Every structure is written in structure tokens, then in C-alpha cells.
Amino acid sequence: MTSEFDLIARHFTRPTRHTVLGVGDDCAIVQPSARHALVVTTDMLVAGTHFLPDTDAERLGWKTAAVNISDLAAMGAQPRWITLALSLPAVDEHWIAALARGFAECSEAYGVDWIGGDTTRGPLNLCATAFGEVEVGGAIRRSGAHAGDDIWVSGWPGLAALGLRHLLDGTPLDADWRDTCVEALERPQPRVALGLALRGVARAMLDVSDGLAGDLAHILERSACGAVLDEAALPLAHAQAACGDAALAQRCVLAGGDDYELLFCAAPDKRDAITAISKQLDLPLSRIGTCVAPPGLQLRQRDGAIVALPPRGFDHFA
Amino acid sequence: MTSEFDLIARHFTRPTRHTVLGVGDDCAIVQPSARHALVVTTDMLVAGTHFLPDTDAERLGWKTAAVNISDLAAMGAQPRWITLALSLPAVDEHWIAALARGFAECSEAYGVDWIGGDTTRGPLNLCATAFGEVEVGGAIRRSGAHAGDDIWVSGWPGLAALGLRHLLDGTPLDADWRDTCVEALERPQPRVALGLALRGVARAMLDVSDGLAGDLAHILERSACGAVLDEAALPLAHAQAACGDAALAQRCVLAGGDDYELLFCAAPDKRDAITAISKQLDLPLSRIGTCVAPPGLQLRQRDGAIVALPPRGFDHFA
The missing domain is CATH 3.30.1330.10 (PurM-like, N-terminal domain)
Structure with missing residues (x-):
């Protein structure tokens, strides 16, 4: 026994x-x-x-x-x-x-x-x-974002959500991408080196676990500001290559969950430093939007129109 | 919602x-x-x-x-x-x-x-x-007991086990003791003040969660010694008053579980200090046995005979 x-x-x-x-x-x-x-x-x-x-x-x-x-x-x-x-x-x-x-x-x-x-x-x-x-004093909280800050995200969010859909309901994925998506779901790589490199650079940060838009809303709430995301700047390429469906790819990138990428806000004068960190870590860092004073989360579409973006984060009891 | x-x-x-x-x-x-x-x-x-x-x-x-x-x-x-x-x-x-x-x-x-x-x-x-x-260096571990140390336990172990039996199968309890036993089970009082007072006094300690004998066996194993418990010194009075059954009371005191009393070993020259702590905290501390060199756990019965005592601690998978 x-x-x-x-x-x-x-x-x-x-x-x-x-x-x-x-x-x-x-x-x-x-x-x-x-x-x-x-x-x-x-x-x-x-x-x-x-x-x-x-x-x-x-x-x-x-x-x-x-x-x-x-x-x-x-x-x-x-x-x-x-x-x-x-x-x-x-x-x-x-x-x-x-x-x-x-x-x-x-x-x-x-x-x-x-x-x-x-x-x-x-x-x-x-x-x-x-x-x-x-x-002491060095932790990067959710509450430090300012209007005018750039909004960045690491890596390729959305892949884990595609992997989950594939396992749950057979959503077809490109054969070259299937394992990558399932591995993103089941074997996420926490961005420890990036988090450490961003000390003194990012002033608000969290990890994306419930979906990029929903998690960004937590930063905005704590920082008392809003944000406009730029559709053309979203890191959609891998998700789109994986599923071959632009609309699904965008939904997964913005609201997929289980990404464990870092979403962070930094002053515009940190762009060079962030680009250098991206190169040093060989990790894509996408500048996907801007913090603004009015509350709320919006998306600047490719056609220039600005639309409200529902956070749609994951909530266990909603 | x-x-x-x-x-x-x-x-x-x-x-x-x-x-x-x-x-x-x-x-x-x-x-x-x-x-x-x-x-x-x-x-x-x-x-x-x-x-x-x-x-x-x-x-x-x-x-x-x-x-x-x-x-x-x-x-x-x-x-x-x-x-x-x-x-x-x-x-x-x-x-x-x-x-x-x-x-x-x-x-x-x-x-x-x-x-x-x-x-x-x-x-x-x-x-x-x-x-x-x-x-630094002040934590009281399980591994510090020596042959010759006194073995002590706080409070009145066994009451929580009686409370559980009462709730589970209706084991009859004295009306004056019923609430005390159920409260011992459901609202245990961690012995924080005692633990703090025993720094520099006790040299091995744990809390009794799986039963006194079974938990003592963990100290003995880590400390590479054995123990003889003294039946006449066990704090049986309250358990016996609660259930009116000497044998059941002793089983609950030795192997009941959920007690959250502190069980500790201390050199004999600490007896006065421990008695003073007991008075100061208004908490009974019972000297129930002695650590010995040969491994194993034994009980010195009231008639003087020494018998092996199975640990009978709680094991979730046994």
C-alpha cells in the first residue's frame, strides 16, 4: 500500500x-x-x-x-x-x-x-x-500606467486559445502549427527574463491569463485611464497562420486567454530600450496601442474607425 | 450576475x-x-x-x-x-x-x-x-529531539476526535462537553503564543493534526530516536469526562487527530521554564513521556508494563 x-x-x-x-x-x-x-x-x-x-x-x-x-x-x-x-x-x-x-x-x-x-x-x-x-520598491504593479504610455505585449498571444479550440471542438489548424498551439496551451513559458529586463522600463504590467483585452482592462481600472489598441499593430500573424481565419485569429489574440505573455505599459521614451530587450531576448514585443485619459477600451480599426472593445476576459462565475 | x-x-x-x-x-x-x-x-x-x-x-x-x-x-x-x-x-x-x-x-x-x-x-x-x-536559526524543527528529552503536549488532545465521532455516528457525549468537543473540531485555536514562548526551550516540535502517536512518530523518525509514553501522564481527564469511556478517551487522545495542540521535546533542565510558560499562558502542558535511544514508540502502562504503541496517525492514502 x-x-x-x-x-x-x-x-x-x-x-x-x-x-x-x-x-x-x-x-x-x-x-x-x-x-x-x-x-x-x-x-x-x-x-x-x-x-x-x-x-x-x-x-x-x-x-x-x-x-x-x-x-x-x-x-x-x-x-x-x-x-x-x-x-x-x-x-x-x-x-x-x-x-x-x-x-x-x-x-x-x-x-x-x-x-x-x-x-x-x-x-x-x-x-x-x-x-x-x-x-524594495521595484515591483511593477498594475496601477502605474499613465495617459500617453505605449502598450506592449510579448510573443504571440492567441495560440493557446487556438490549441484549446482544436482539442475541444476540432477547430482545424494548419498541420505545421497544431503542436505549437497545443504546446502554448499545455506548456506555457513564463516570461521571467522579460519581466526582469523590464524593471525600471515598464511602469504597469501583468501577465495575460484571461485574455488580452480583459487583462488590459485590469491595468486601466487600477491606473484610472483608458486605452486605444491599434488593430494593425496586433501580433496576429502566427494565430492567423495557424487557423487561416483572420476573424478567429483576432478574437483569440484579444480574448483567448491562457497566453501567459506579458502585457505592459511604458513611456514612449522607453521604445529604444524595449526594442533592445526584444533583440537581446529574441522575443517579439509588439507595441499595440496607447493609454489615454478617458476611461474605456477602444480599438482603432484598420480603416481608421475607432470602436469600443468589450474586455471579454474570462470570469469563472459570469 | x-x-x-x-x-x-x-x-x-x-x-x-x-x-x-x-x-x-x-x-x-x-x-x-x-x-x-x-x-x-x-x-x-x-x-x-x-x-x-x-x-x-x-x-x-x-x-x-x-x-x-x-x-x-x-x-x-x-x-x-x-x-x-x-x-x-x-x-x-x-x-x-x-x-x-x-x-x-x-x-x-x-x-x-x-x-x-x-x-x-x-x-x-x-x-x-x-x-x-x-x-535566523530560531525555528523549532522536528529533527532536534535527543534521547533523554521530556515529551510534552499542550491542552487537551482528543476532544476534536470525540466531536467528530459525535457528529458522524452519534457517539454520546456528556451534555456539558458536547459543544466544547465540536468547537475543538471546528474552531481550533492554534497555539501561537505557546510556540513563540518555546523558542530556545523546546528543541523539537510539531502540531498534532493526524493524532498524537502518529505525529510523535514523525519527530522520532526525523530525530533518529525512540520514545516511551507514560499512560498515567496522558491528559485524559477532559476526553474521559466528555465521553465517559476510558478506552475511547485514550484512543482519541493518542490517535484522534485534528487537535492542533503542540507536541514538543525539551531537555529535563527546561521543566521549570515550561511550567512557568504554562502558568503564564494559562494553558496545561503535560509531560507525557521521554525520548529514548532505541527507535520505536512504546507505552508504559499504569501497571508498569511497557508495550509497543502503533503510531496509527492519519494517512490519506493508507
């Missing part, structure tokens, strides 16, 4: 690199860096709500770590530590081993020590809590 | 006292104290596994915070911050408000800022992560 303690010892106890005490006591112990603040985030992933029940366990483990690390990246923080609490309907050691492997692989890839957790029985649920460090 | 963001704003956003940035961004921001280490714990509570589905929501909120704060107490830490991620099958605002009230009430009672969380849809699951601070 496999006990809870066997499972923890066999699969959930990993070597740590910068941790005083890891798995095995009432608490883990870590030593925060002097003159740094700690940023903390927690995300819960539920079968059927956040992932398909047949999702590959290793990818699910990866994603559980990745979505938490992405929140650290969105503050401009250095990821440091993570915990994983999970409830499992039954013991399938092969599945658990794969889940733990994926979680550990993602954590290690971003320099994060997996320091503890909780293992219990119940409907499948994964709850990670991640900790990062920023120099 | 109540949105996820409305719920968070209305029920899960509380004033904080020592937090740089609370609910509402990608991460919370806190400022760890200089020359302190951070202790971190996470506990997941699942309906049907950790609590009865009809448990009062306010008490459930209290308990979710309390079991995490108890883990901080067990390290001798000062509790500081807590997050709550939860998945809910549906929106029942009355229920959610009560849950949040209980969680906030317990957090505030122990000086803990509720700094963030996650709200999602799914089978009822509550996952809190709590953070405390200890002076």
Missing part, C-alpha cells in the same frame, strides 16, 4: 538550491534576501475548469508551476520558491510521478526551489503558491 | 496591517523583517475528506486559517501573512460571506494579514498558504 508519506518522499521531495529547509517539517524555511521585498501568488487549477481531464500529467505539472511563475514574472520579480498542494481522487503512481516530474522540471527551469506542499484525497485539484523577490 | 471580481472585491479583500500590497495585482507584496527567516506552510481542505459537507461556513473559514497558522506556531514562528485559494461549485454569496468572515476573523485574531488568493469554480476545495517569521 502506498502511503501519503511514501508519495511525498518518492515524488514530491526534490533537491533545493537556495532553501534552508524543504519538504518534511511543519513548514519550509527560506531566507529572504536583504533589501528585497517578497512577492507572493497562488493559483488553483481544477480538472474540467482549467484543464481537460485527460491532459498529459507531466504537462499539467509543468503548467501548474508555470502559471504561478508567470505571475511572479509579471511583477518583474526573480522567482525563488514554490509549494504544491494537491488533492487526488486515487493513487496512480505513474500519473503522480509524471505530474511531479513536470512540476519540478518547470520549477528548475526557472531557478525555483520546490519547498513543500500538501497531499490529500479528493477531486483533482492543484494549488501552487509561488514566491519571488524584487528590490 | 455576481462576477469572480465582484466576489473578490466584496468578500476577499480585507484591510492589511503590515503588507505593502494586498489583493488586486498579479502578486501580493510583503516586506520580510531583517535578520529573520520566513517559514511557509500550505494546507488543503477538501469537502468530505477534511470537513463534513454541511459544516458551518464561518467555522470552516476559521479552521482553514487556523490549521495553517498552527503549522507556523509549530515552528515557533510569528504568523504574518496568509493567502486563500478556493474552488466553489456555485456562487452562494451568503455562504461565501460567512466563509470569508471566519477566515478573516481567525487571521486577524493571530495578527495575520490576508494578502491574496484565487477564486475559481469546481468541487469545494480550500487551500491556504501561510507565512511566518522566525529569527
Whole structure:
């Protein structure tokens, strides 16, 4: 019989690199860096709500770590530590081993020590809590955008949403793009290096998890300003190549969700610095719009007309 | 329609006292104290596994915070911050408000800022992560017990187990004790003041969540020693008064679970200090046994015979 303690010892106890005490006591112990603040985030992933029940366990483990690390990246923080609490309907050691492997692989890839957790029985649920460090006063919040700021987004949002549609209802994808889209959904790459590079450059930032327009609305609300996005500047090329449908591609880019790209606002005098960061990281950064004083989110269409853009972000209870 | 963001704003956003940035961004921001280490714990509570589905929501909120704060107490830490991620099958605002009230009430009672969380849809699951601070090197781990140390336990373990039996199968309890037992189960009081007072006094400690004997076995394993418990010294009086059954009382004290009392080991020369702490906190501290060199857990019966004591702690997958 496999006990809870066997499972923890066999699969959930990993070597740590910068941790005083890891798995095995009432608490883990870590030593925060002097003159740094700690940023903390927690995300819960539920079968059927956040992932398909047949999702590959290793990818699910990866994603559980990745979505938490992405929140650290969105503050401009250095990821440091993570915990994983999970409830499992039954013991399938092969599945658990794969889940733990994926979680550990993602954590290690971003320099994060997996320091503890909780293992219990119940409907499948994964709850990670991640900790990062920023120099005191250095965190990039959602509230710092000003009218006149440029709005930027990293990478190619929309691909994960296309991958999900493909898996859910068979939305056809170009054969060359199918794996890319499913991997964007199941194995997101948190933009940690970008978040760190944007300290002192971006003045408002978040990660796009619920859809670009909806998440931008959170920045606008916190910063008490509005925005006009420029349709011609949206990074549509990959989504359009993947699905061959311009309208669907645009919907997925603006409201798809699960992107884990960074959306940020910066003063126009930072354009050269941002272009240099893009080159250095070999990561496209698209300047997609401008913050404006009047509240609300609008889209400047290719024909020059300006239309209201409903945020359409994901809301678990709407 | 109540949105996820409305719920968070209305029920899960509380004033904080020592937090740089609370609910509402990608991460919370806190400022760890200089020359302190951070202790971190996470506990997941699942309906049907950790609590009865009809448990009062306010008490459930209290308990979710309390079991995490108890883990901080067990390290001798000062509790500081807590997050709550939860998945809910549906929106029942009355229920959610009560849950949040209980969680906030317990957090505030122990000086803990509720700094963030996650709200999602799914089978009822509550996952809190709590953070405390200890002076560097000051945490009381499970691994510090020595042969010859006294073994102590606080309060009156066993009452929560009696309360659970009463609710589950109608085990009869004395009318004067019924509420006390159910309250021990549903509204545990983490021993924070005791944990803090035991810094420099106890050299191994944990909180009793899975049953006294089973949890003691964790200390023994980490400390590479054994123990002999003294039946005549066990704090049986309250459990026995509650159920009127000496054998059941002893089973509940030794293997009941959900006690959240502190179990600790200290050198014999600390007896006076521990007695003084007991008086100061008005909290019974019972010296229930001795650590010994040979591994294993034994009980010295009232007749003087020494018998092996199976740990019988709670294991979610055994």
C-alpha cells in the first residue's frame, strides 16, 4: 500500500538550491534576501475548469508551476520558491510521478526551489503558491500606467486559445502549427527574463491569463485611464497562420486567454530600450496601442474607425 | 450576475496591517523583517475528506486559517501573512460571506494579514498558504529531539476526535462537553503564543493534526530516536469526562487527530521554564513521556508494563 508519506518522499521531495529547509517539517524555511521585498501568488487549477481531464500529467505539472511563475514574472520579480498542494481522487503512481516530474522540471527551469506542499484525497485539484523577490520598491504593479504610455505585449498571444479550440471542438489548424498551439496551451513559458529586463522600463504590467483585452482592462481600472489598441499593430500573424481565419485569429489574440505573455505599459521614451530587450531576448514585443485619459477600451480599426472593445476576459462565475 | 471580481472585491479583500500590497495585482507584496527567516506552510481542505459537507461556513473559514497558522506556531514562528485559494461549485454569496468572515476573523485574531488568493469554480476545495517569521536559526524543527528529552503536549488532545465521532455516528457525549468537543473540531485555536514562548526551550516540535502517536512518530523518525509514553501522564481527564469511556478517551487522545495542540521535546533542565510558560499562558502542558535511544514508540502502562504503541496517525492514502 502506498502511503501519503511514501508519495511525498518518492515524488514530491526534490533537491533545493537556495532553501534552508524543504519538504518534511511543519513548514519550509527560506531566507529572504536583504533589501528585497517578497512577492507572493497562488493559483488553483481544477480538472474540467482549467484543464481537460485527460491532459498529459507531466504537462499539467509543468503548467501548474508555470502559471504561478508567470505571475511572479509579471511583477518583474526573480522567482525563488514554490509549494504544491494537491488533492487526488486515487493513487496512480505513474500519473503522480509524471505530474511531479513536470512540476519540478518547470520549477528548475526557472531557478525555483520546490519547498513543500500538501497531499490529500479528493477531486483533482492543484494549488501552487509561488514566491519571488524584487528590490524594495521595484515591483511593477498594475496601477502605474499613465495617459500617453505605449502598450506592449510579448510573443504571440492567441495560440493557446487556438490549441484549446482544436482539442475541444476540432477547430482545424494548419498541420505545421497544431503542436505549437497545443504546446502554448499545455506548456506555457513564463516570461521571467522579460519581466526582469523590464524593471525600471515598464511602469504597469501583468501577465495575460484571461485574455488580452480583459487583462488590459485590469491595468486601466487600477491606473484610472483608458486605452486605444491599434488593430494593425496586433501580433496576429502566427494565430492567423495557424487557423487561416483572420476573424478567429483576432478574437483569440484579444480574448483567448491562457497566453501567459506579458502585457505592459511604458513611456514612449522607453521604445529604444524595449526594442533592445526584444533583440537581446529574441522575443517579439509588439507595441499595440496607447493609454489615454478617458476611461474605456477602444480599438482603432484598420480603416481608421475607432470602436469600443468589450474586455471579454474570462470570469469563472459570469 | 455576481462576477469572480465582484466576489473578490466584496468578500476577499480585507484591510492589511503590515503588507505593502494586498489583493488586486498579479502578486501580493510583503516586506520580510531583517535578520529573520520566513517559514511557509500550505494546507488543503477538501469537502468530505477534511470537513463534513454541511459544516458551518464561518467555522470552516476559521479552521482553514487556523490549521495553517498552527503549522507556523509549530515552528515557533510569528504568523504574518496568509493567502486563500478556493474552488466553489456555485456562487452562494451568503455562504461565501460567512466563509470569508471566519477566515478573516481567525487571521486577524493571530495578527495575520490576508494578502491574496484565487477564486475559481469546481468541487469545494480550500487551500491556504501561510507565512511566518522566525529569527535566523530560531525555528523549532522536528529533527532536534535527543534521547533523554521530556515529551510534552499542550491542552487537551482528543476532544476534536470525540466531536467528530459525535457528529458522524452519534457517539454520546456528556451534555456539558458536547459543544466544547465540536468547537475543538471546528474552531481550533492554534497555539501561537505557546510556540513563540518555546523558542530556545523546546528543541523539537510539531502540531498534532493526524493524532498524537502518529505525529510523535514523525519527530522520532526525523530525530533518529525512540520514545516511551507514560499512560498515567496522558491528559485524559477532559476526553474521559466528555465521553465517559476510558478506552475511547485514550484512543482519541493518542490517535484522534485534528487537535492542533503542540507536541514538543525539551531537555529535563527546561521543566521549570515550561511550567512557568504554562502558568503564564494559562494553558496545561503535560509531560507525557521521554525520548529514548532505541527507535520505536512504546507505552508504559499504569501497571508498569511497557508495550509497543502503533503510531496509527492519519494517512490519506493508507
